[in-house]
Amino acid sequence: MNQSLPQKEKLLHEDKTRAILQAFYYVYNKLGYGFLERIYENALAHELSKRGFDVTQQLAIDVYYDGLVMGQYFADLVIDNCVVLELKAVEELNSQHTAQLLNYLKASQIEVGLLLNFGPNPQFKRRAFSNERKAHTTKNP
Secondary structure, eight states, rough: OOOOOOOOOOTTTTTHHHHHHHHHHHHHHHHHSSSSSSHHHHHHHHHHHTTTEEEEEEEEEEEEEEEEEEEEEEEEEEETTTTTEEOOOOSSSOOHHHHHHHHHHHSSSSSEEEEESSSSOOOEEEOOOOOGTTTTTSSSS
């Protein structure tokens, strides 16, 4: 009797986020630690573009309440219109950084985000927030 093991369920945009992380580590290894966040943003945007990704920098994301725009967030990078990147250049990532990324996901139609830290030790966190759960914060419920 041939029993197969259950296949690991694939994460949403897993191949894309893996390739983004490869580019993140490549940029980190080339530049090292100590630059301003904007330098890393520009370098990563350039590297991802070289690798064939559609990259948007500082994308405005409207935040809605009662159907009205209450303000905007500006996502550091949006890749292929489906992964938002929040970049940091800090000692350690903390819960506020993660909350910021989750708020970008809640306020947009993008479901996957990466929090990338160009600090003394490179770090990343991956978060997902399904569109079914965010009708109250986006224009199109």
